[in-house]
Each structure stands twice: as C-alpha cells, then as structure tokens.
Amino acid sequence: MNSVYRNNEVSLTRGLQGDLRELTSSYPDDKIFLIYESNTWEHCHSYIQGFRKIPEDHILILNPGEEQKRIEQVIHVWDAFGSLGIDRHSLIINIGGGMLTDLGGFAASTLKRGLAFINIPTTLLAMVDASVGGKTGVNFRGLKNEVGVIRQPLHVLILLPFLRTLDPDNLLSGFAEMLKAGLIADGGLWDQLRGFDLSGYNEEQFGKLIWRSVEIKKAIVEADPEEQGIRKALNFGHTVGHALESEALRQEHPVPHGFAVAWGMITEAMLSHKQLGLPPESVYMIRDTIQSLYGHPPAQLTDPDRLLSWMKFDKKNTGDRINFTLLEKIGKCRVNCTVSEEEIREVMSDE
Amino acid sequence: MNSVYRNNEVSLTRGLQGDLRELTSSYPDDKIFLIYESNTWEHCHSYIQGFRKIPEDHILILNPGEEQKRIEQVIHVWDAFGSLGIDRHSLIINIGGGMLTDLGGFAASTLKRGLAFINIPTTLLAMVDASVGGKTGVNFRGLKNEVGVIRQPLHVLILLPFLRTLDPDNLLSGFAEMLKAGLIADGGLWDQLRGFDLSGYNEEQFGKLIWRSVEIKKAIVEADPEEQGIRKALNFGHTVGHALESEALRQEHPVPHGFAVAWGMITEAMLSHKQLGLPPESVYMIRDTIQSLYGHPPAQLTDPDRLLSWMKFDKKNTGDRINFTLLEKIGKCRVNCTVSEEEIREVMSDE
Numbered sequence: 214m215n216s217v218y219r220n221n222e223v224s225l226t227r228g229l230q231g232d233l234r235e236l237t238s239s240y241p242d243d244k245i246f247l248i249y250e251s252n253t254w255e256h257c258h259s260y261i262q263g264f265r266k267i268p269e270d271h272i273l274i275l276n277p278g279e280e281q282k283r284i285e286q287v288i289h290v291w292d293a294f295g296s297l298g299i300d301r302h303s304l305i306i307n308i309g310g311g312m313l314t315d316l317g318g319f320a321a322s323t324l325k326r327g328l329a330f331i332n333i334p335t336t337l338l339a340m341v342d343a344s345v346g347g348k349t350g351v352n353f354r355g356l357k358n359e360v361g362v363i364r365q366p367l368h369v370l371i372l373l374p375f376l377r378t379l380d381p382d383n384l385l386s387g388f389a390e391m392l393k394a395g396l397i398a399d400g401g402l403w404d405q406l407r408g409f410d411l412s413g414y415n416e417e418q419f420g421k422l423i424w425r426s427v428e429i430k431k432a433i434v435e436a437d438p439e440e441q442g443i444r445k446a447l448n449f450g451h452t453v454g455h456a457l458e459s460e461a462l463r464q465e466h467p468v469p470h471g472f473a474v475a476w477g478m479i480t481e482a483m484l485s486h487k488q489l490g491l492p493p494e495s496v497y498m499i500r501d502t503i504q505s506l507y508g509h510p511p512a513q514l515t516d517p518d519r520l521l522s523w524m525k526f527d528k529k530n531t532g533d534r535i536n537f538t539l540l541e542k543i544g545k546c547r548v549n550c551t552v553s554e555e556e557i558r559e560v561m562s563d564e
Numbered sequence: 565m566n567s568v569y570r571n572n573e574v575s576l577t578r579g580l581q582g583d584l585r586e587l588t589s590s591y592p593d594d595k596i597f598l599i600y601e602s603n604t605w606e607h608c609h610s611y612i613q614g615f616r617k618i619p620e621d622h623i624l625i626l627n628p629g630e631e632q633k634r635i636e637q638v639i640h641v642w643d644a645f646g647s648l649g650i651d652r653h654s655l656i657i658n659i660g661g662g663m664l665t666d667l668g669g670f671a672a673s674t675l676k677r678g679l680a681f682i683n684i685p686t687t688l689l690a691m692v693d694a695s696v697g698g699k700t701g702v703n704f705r706g707l708k709n710e711v712g713v714i715r716q717p718l719h720v721l722i723l724l725p726f727l728r729t730l731d732p733d734n735l736l737s738g739f740a741e742m743l744k745a746g747l748i749a750d751g752g753l754w755d756q757l758r759g760f761d762l763s764g765y766n767e768e769q770f771g772k773l774i775w776r777s778v779e780i781k782k783a784i785v786e787a788d789p790e791e792q793g794i795r796k797a798l799n800f801g802h803t804v805g806h807a808l809e810s811e812a813l814r815q816e817h818p819v820p821h822g823f824a825v826a827w828g829m830i831t832e833a834m835l836s837h838k839q840l841g842l843p844p845e846s847v848y849m850i851r852d853t854i855q856s857l858y859g860h861p862p863a864q865l866t867d868p869d870r871l872l873s874w875m876k877f878d879k880k881n882t883g884d885r886i887n888f889t890l891l892e893k894i895g896k897c898r899v900n901c902t903v904s905e906e907e908i909r910e911v912m913s914d915e
Contacts, residue, residue, distance in 0.1 A: 288635060295705050323674070326701060326712045350677060354646050361677045362713055 218424045223345060223369040223431065225424050229333070230264040233306075236331060236368050240304045242266045246294050248317040250277040250309040253335045256378045257308055261333070270297060275313065279467075282312045282351045284360060290320035304329045304367070310336040311343030315358070318349030322364040329367045335375045337387025338471060341394070341426045344369040346434040346447075357455075363438065371423070373416050384411055385506060386471030389450075393478060394426040396499065397449050398433070400544030402426070407502050445548040449538040453477035456523035460514050468510070475507040483560045485539040488550055495543050517561045521554055569775045574696060574720040574782065576775050580684070581615040584657075587682060587719050591655045593617045597645050599668040601628040601660040604686045607729045608659055612684070621648060626664065630818075633663045633702045635711060641671035655680045655718070661687040662694030666709070669700030673715040680718045686726045688738025689822060692745070692777045695720040697785040708806075714789065722774070724767050735762055736857060737822030740801075744829065745777040747850070748800045749784070751895030753777070758853050796899040800889040804828035807874035811865050819865070826858040834911045836890040839901055846894050868912045872905055 216224040216232060226232045237245060245267050249258065254274045273293050275286060294305070305328055307317030314332040321330035334344040350361015376384065388411060395403030402425050409422065430447065437444035454470075454477030461468045482499040485491035514520075524535050534551035541547055567575040567583060577583045588596060596618050600609065605625045624644050626637060645656070656679055658668030665683040672681035685695040701712015727735065739762060746754030753776050760773065781798065788795035805821075805828030812819045833850040836842035865871075875886045885902035892898055 284635075284639060291704060291711060295707070295710065323701075323711050323713055325710065326699065326714050348677065350674075353642060356646070359646065359676065360642060360674050362674055363677050364713075 217420060220428075220431070222365065223371065223427055225371045225373070225420055225427075227372075229260055229370060229372045232370055233261070233264045233331075236370075237265060237304060237306075240302070243268055243271075244300070244303040245271065245306065246297075246299055246303060247272045247306045247308065248290065248313065248320075249274045250313045251275070252277050253309040253313065257333075257335050257375055260372065260374070261308065268297075275316070277309075277312070279312055279352070282316050284351055284353060286316055287320045287323070287351060290317070291324055294320075294324065299324065299328070301325045301328065304331065306331045306333065308333045308335060309339070310334065311339040314339055314343050315349055315361070316351055318347075318364065318366060319351060319361050322349050322362050327364065332366045332369045334369065334371065336379060337376055337384050337423075338390060339387075340371045340376075341387055341423060342390045342430065344371075345427055345430045347438070363440075371427070373420055373423075376419075381412070382469055382472075385475075386469035388506070389471030389475040389478075391422060391426040392503070393447075393450050393474065394429040396478065396482075396540060396543055397446050397538070397546040398429045398544060399425065400542075402429070403543055407498075411506075443548060445536075445538050446546050447538075448548075449540070449546055450474040450478035450481055452524055452535060452537050453480045453520065456520040457510060457514050459523045459526075460516075460519050461511075464513065466511070468514070472507050472510075475503045476510045479503055480560060480564065481537060481539060483563060484537060484550075484552060484557070485541075487556065487560060488537075488552060489539050489541050489547060491540045491542060495540070499543075515561075515564075517558050520561070521557060524557070525554075568771060571779075571782070573716065574722065574778055576722045576724070576771055576778075580611055580721060580723045583721055584612070584615045584682075587721075588616060588655060588657075591653070594619055594622075595651070595654040596622065596657065597648075597650055597654060598623045598657045598659065599641065599664065599671075600625045601664045602626070603628050604660040604664065608684075608686050608726055611723065611725070612659065619648075626667070628660075628663070630663055630703070633667050635702055635704060637667055638671045638674070638702055641668070642675055645671075645675070650675065650679070652676045652679065655682065657682045657684065659684045659686060660690070661685065662690040665690055665694050666700055666712070667702055669698075669715065669717060670702060670712050673700050673713050678715065683717045683720045685720065685722060687730060688727055688735050688774075689741060690738075691722045692738055692774055693741045693781065695722075696778055696781045698789070714791075722778070724771050724774075727770075732763070733820055733823075736826075737820035739857070740822030740826040740829075742773060742777040743854070744798075744801055744825065745780040747829065747833075747891060747894055748797050748889070748897040749780045749895060750776065751893075753780070754894055758849075762857075794899060796887075796889050797897050798889075799899075800891065800897055801825040801829035801832055803875055803886060803888050804831045804871065807871040808861060808865050810874045810877075811867075811870050812862075815864065817862070819861070823858050824861075826854045827861045830854055831911060831915065832888060832890060834914060835888060835901075835903060835908070836892070838907065838911060839888075839903060840890050840892050840898060842891045842893060846891070850894075866912075866915075868909050871912070872908060875908070876905075 216226045218225040242265050251274050305321040307314045321328045332344045334340045347363045347365040350358040353359035395406050433446050454474035458473040479500050482496045486496050537550045538546050538548045539550045567577045569576040593616050602625050656672040658665045672679045683695045685691045698714045698716040701709040704710035743757055746757050784797050805825035809824040830851045833847045837847050888901045889897050889899045890901045
C-alpha cells in the first residue's frame with residue numbers, strides 16, 4: 214500500500230508499481246493487457262514497466278490526439294487483443310490522457326460484454342475529470358463522445374510525477390475542472406485554488422487539492438450515476454464551454470477543453486447573477502481569477518449567433534430554452550436552470 | 565393493457581399496438597426509431613404500423629442472417645439515426661429474431677452512452693431466450709457475441725401470432741431452450757413440453773408454456789445479472805452445443821442453435837449421470853424426447869477430438885478441465901461442474 218489517498222475506486226499513489234501489483238494480484242501475467250498513447254509510452258512507461266512480467270505483445274501503443282478517438286481505433290484494440298487470446302478473465306490497463314482512457318475504457322467495456330479495466334491518467338484533466346465517473350466512448354460523425362457506455366473502472370491510479378512532463382497549457386486545462394469543482398461544491402477549495410501558484414507548485418499541496426477535486430466529482434457521480442439529475446452540477450461552465458470548443462473546432466483552431474470551460478464559467482457566472490442572484494463581487498472574482506490564468510477567448514470565437522446555435526444543438530438540451538447549471542453562491546450550484554436565448558444574448562453583450 | 569401475461573420487463577400480449585402506445589407514451593413520435601430485418605418488415609410490420617405516427621425515415625430495415633450481426637451494421641445504425649437527430653431522449657424499437665434484437669440492443673446501448681430500447685422478438689428462440697437477460701452484441705473475428713454489453717431493454721413484447729410465419733425447424737430451435745428451462749428448473753414444465761404437439765398447437769396453451777420458460781430465465785438472470793454464478797444454469801446443453809455449432813460453421817453447414825443445444829443436452833445428460841448420479845431412466849427419457857424431435861446430429865459433426873478442441877477454446881472455460889452445468893435430477897441443476905477431457909471422451913464414445 215503506497216497510496217497517499219485512497220478510496221474504493223481511486224488512489225493517489227507514491228508507489229505506482231506496488232499499487233498496481235496489489236490491484237492486479239488476481240490476474241496472471243498473461244491475462245493483463247496495456248494500452249498507451251505513443252507519448253505516454255515514451256514518458257510514462259519507465260514508471261510502470263517491470264511491475265509484472267507482462268508479455269511484450271500485450272502492450273498496444275496508439276497514436277495520440279483527439280482525432281484518434283474513433284470507433285476504428287476501438288476495433289483495432291478488439292482485434293489486436295482478441296487475436297492474442299484475451300478472455301473474460303483478462304484485465305486492460307489504460308495509460309494516457311482522457312482520449313486514451315475514454316477509448317480504452319470503451320474497448321474494455323464492450324469486449325466479451327465487459328472486461329475489467331484500470332485507468333492510469335497522465336494529464337491533470339484526465340486525473341480530475343475523465344478518469345472518474347465511468348464515462349467511456351469515442352467521437353462519431355464529428356460529435357464528441359457520441360458513442361460510448363457508462364462503466365466504472367476497477368480502479369484509477371493517480372501518480373503526480375506524470376504532471377511534470379506536461380506543458381503549462383495542458384496543466385491549466387485540467388486546473389479549470391478543479392476550479393469548477395470548487396465553484397459548484399466547495400468555496401474553501403475555490404479559495405485555495407485561487408491563491409495557488411501553478412508554475413512552481415509543491416507536489417504534496419497540489420496532491421491535496423487534486424484529491425479534493427476528485428472527491429467532489431466522485432460524490433456527485435455516485436449520487437447520480439446515470440446522469441438523471443444532480444450529476445448535471447458538473448456541467449457548470451460547460452454549456453457555453455462546449456459551444457466555444459465546437460466553434461473553435463469548426464474554425465480548425467481547437468482550444469484546450471479546460472480553457473473553453475474556464476471562459477464558459479465567466480459567462481455562466483454572469484448568468485448566475487441575473488438568474489439566481491449570485492453577488493456581483495463573486496462574479497468579478499470569478500472573472501478576474503479566470504482571466505488572469507486563461508486570458509480572453511479569441512475574438513473570432515465569441516459570435517453570439519454561432520455560440521447560441523451550438524448550444525441549441527447540444528445533446529443535453531430539450532425544447533427552446535437552454536439548460537444550465539448555475540451558481541447560487543460560490544460553492545453551491547443549482548441544476549436545470551433553463552434560460553431563454555434572449556437572456557443569454559443579453560449577458561454575452563455585457564461581457 | 566392488452567397483455568395476457570406481464571411483469572416489469574416482459575409482456576405476452578394480445579394487443580401489440582395498445583401495449584406499444586402505452587409503453588412509448590412518454591416519447592414524442594419524432595423521438596421513436598424502429599429497426600426491422602427485411603423479413604420481419606415483410607411479415608410483421610402490418611401488426612405494428614399505425615401504433616403511432618412515426619416519421620417514415622425513422623424506420624431502418626437491415627438484411628437478415630447471422631452473418632449480418634457485425635460491427636459495421638451497428639455503425640450503420642449509429643450513422644443513420646444520428647444523422648436524423650436521434651438524441652438522449654429517444655427510443656429504439658427492435659423487431660426481429662435474436663440477431664436483430666442483439667444488434668439493435670447493442671446499437672442503442674452504445675449510442676450517446678445508452679438509449680432506451682424495446683425488443684419485439686419475432687422468433688420463438690428470441691422470445692424465450694435472446695430477448696430476456698439484457699445480452700446485446702455482435703459477432704467479431706468469427707466469434708459469436710465477441711463484442712457487446714449487458715443492458716436491460718425497457719420492455720420486451722411477445723406476440724404469439726408472429727410464430728405462425730415460422731417454418732418448423734425455426735420453431736423447434738426455440739423449443740429446445742424451453743426444454744432446457746424445464747430440465748434445469750421445473751420438472752413439471754418438462755413433462756408438459758414432452759407431451760406438447762408443436763405441429764398443431766393451441767396458441768393459448770403454448771403461450772402458457774412460453775411464459776413459464778420466460779419466467780425461469782428471468783428469475784435466473786435477475787439472481788445473477790453479471791453472470792458470476794447461478795446464471796450459468798442457462799448453459800446446460802450449451803457447452804457441447806456450442807462446440808457442435810462452431811464445428812458446423814467451420815464445415816460451412818450451419819445447424820440451428822436450438823438443434824445444437826438439444827443434441828448437447830443428450831451428451832450432458834449422460835455426463836450428469838456419471839458425475840451427479842442423474843438416474844438412467846431420466847437420461848433415456850431426455851435422449852428419446854430429443855431424438856424424436858431433433859433426430860441425430862450429422863455424423864461429420866461428432867468427431868470427439870474436434871468437439872473437445874472447441875470446448876477448450878470456449879470463453880467460459882479456464883484451465884484444463886471443462887466447465888459444465890449438469891443435472892442432479894430433472895428440474896434441478898448444478899453449475900461449475902468441471903469435467904476432465906477423458907471423462908467427456910468416455911461419454912461421447914457411449915452415445
């Protein structure tokens with residue numbers, strides 16, 4: 214047991230190999246299969262290799278990048294592992310960012326009607342967001358996560374030193390989901406994150422904040438695994454954020470997910486003021502904090518007509534009004550706030 | 565309410581359209597999507613059309629046949645319905661045999677991380693077996709149901725008149741799973757089935773026996789949804805049956821699933837005698853009943869070496885011994901009976 218923090222589903226660990234040995238102890242070496250992206254293979258494999266005597270051909274290395282997150286790659290995984298005799302008593306370990314854990318989780322969840330899998334997220338975003346909650350899947354017809362299932366991994370192992378290999382934008386992208394966790398559920402966490410220096414952080418302190426974010430997400434997901442109600446709390450910042458992301462993709466200048474969410478949180482904080490009376494000083498604090506970290510969204514992304522048409526297209530909306538999760542105050546949110554197009558336009562023109 | 569029999573998940577109905585209207589009442593017409601096979605479209609659509617005003621392009625008609633049960637067809641469903649704006653609040657209705665309900669169920673279970681679906685089985689096998697228990701999936705790399713998930717349909721609607729369009733072999737194939745249900749769990753059902761005249765049956769009587777078979781399967785599945793233990797009861801006849809089926813496929817002379825299971829039940833009844841003391845008179849009764857309905861397996865399928873190699877390859881086995889579900893007596897089974905190759909050979913040479 215080398216974990217610093219641990220619950221039934223997630224560990225923040227100092228000794229990855231020891232934890233991995235413990236978690237996989239009921240699986241023979243030749244029933245274990247690994248999936249890397251080529252960059253996590255390069256940077257992270259040395260932390261993992263040797264934890265067990267895994268046959269070399271049981272390691273699959275996929276090309277990185279969101280555009281690789283597609284069904285053809287899943288078929289490739291089924292095919293490669295199937296031809297090596299993977300069976301119902303096998304285990305798949307996914308090592309990579311959210312693209313890889315989503316894709317590998319989906320491949321495992323659908324092979325022989327569901328194999329066990331362990332996720333080892335290697336980006337901050339995957340650690341605090343993609344690896345918790347059991348969402349798996351791939352993009353399809355240009356739509357994010359159009360195809361997938363919800364299935365919990367056997368375990369998620371978080372190793373902080375992996376973050377050292379990330380560039381600052383990549384760190385910031387994950388940090389936005391931590392800010393969101395604070396805003397929707399824990400004002401104390403928000404305050405700590407606001408004062409946190411990402412460029413020269415202490416790993417132990419950062420680990421504590423990451424763990425708190427994971428706990429918040431986990432508690433919300435467990436209260437609503439099928440996304441019927443309270444899980445929508447996690448959508449704060451994402452209604453506008455997804456629209457920004459989709460528009461950026463359309464213009465072929467993608468922005469990191471967390472940046473889009475961060476900018477979305479500014480607009481949605483202003484909406485929260487109008488709809489739920491979030492105090493102006495909270496709105497300003499949110500805006501200033503986010504702008505000092507993420508700057509402003511590129512001007513060509515902020516056309517209200519285009520953003521609104523993306524929001525109306527979003528799979529989470531029904532009918533004419535747009536569904537938001539908004540803040541009553543910092544640390545407390547309300548789901549299913551439906552807002553008219555006009556009200557959204559008004560806020561956008563105030564920005 | 566037009567159902568003759570009904571529980572939360574399955575109805576045996578006299579009024580398909582009324583039940584369908586009731587079950588789909590919370591879905592607008594334009595959120596309902598239908599999948600047929602071309603033969604069920606031809607024979608069964610008249611029973612269903614007009615139950616609601618479904619847009620015509622929401623009806624997808626797939627080619628029939630087990631060789632169509634593959635991932636490319638699932639992608640076709642995702643694509644066709646996705647481009648028509650199917651969303652998380654939509655419902656898919658699958659009308660067909662086991663191939664179609666398995667494939668359509670998998671497509672629904674994986675689109676947008678899981679849509680609701682209703683199965684309307686049109687063969688006896690699909691009514692008593694494929695439609696209950698939530699197994700969905702497709703064949704892959706030549707392996708049956710290699711890819712899939714377990715997910716319960718919103719409801720299964722059984723309409724007996726669909727059986728009138730089936731040829732006798734098709735009826736017999738489903739009947740074998742009913743015989744199995746009696747043998748593993750209900751000696752009274754077995755006795756009734758043994759005396760039942762399939763060639764000139766009374767629909768009301770047959771409905772009663774079908775419903776009893778469905779109830780048995782449902783009770784076993786509910787006790788063990790993830791197939792960890794008692795669900796293996798349903799495998800009686802299937803260890804040898806799958807081997808016969810695979811060998812027949814390899815020789816490019818496929819046999820109907822139920823025929824293979826029926827012949828498998830003879831061998832496994834003999835094994836039950838050796839291993840668990842099933843009385844000889846029960847073995848003879850099982851053998852005579854099955855042979856009078858299904859005849860003998862083609863001689864070219866019964867090579868013990870080939871059958872044993874298929875059994876060892878079966879995804880349900882671990883290690884050297886083969887895992888069987890065997891009978892203690894008619895109406896009572898025991899799972900996880902492991903048997904050596906030698907003991908199986910001995911029984912096969914006695915046949």
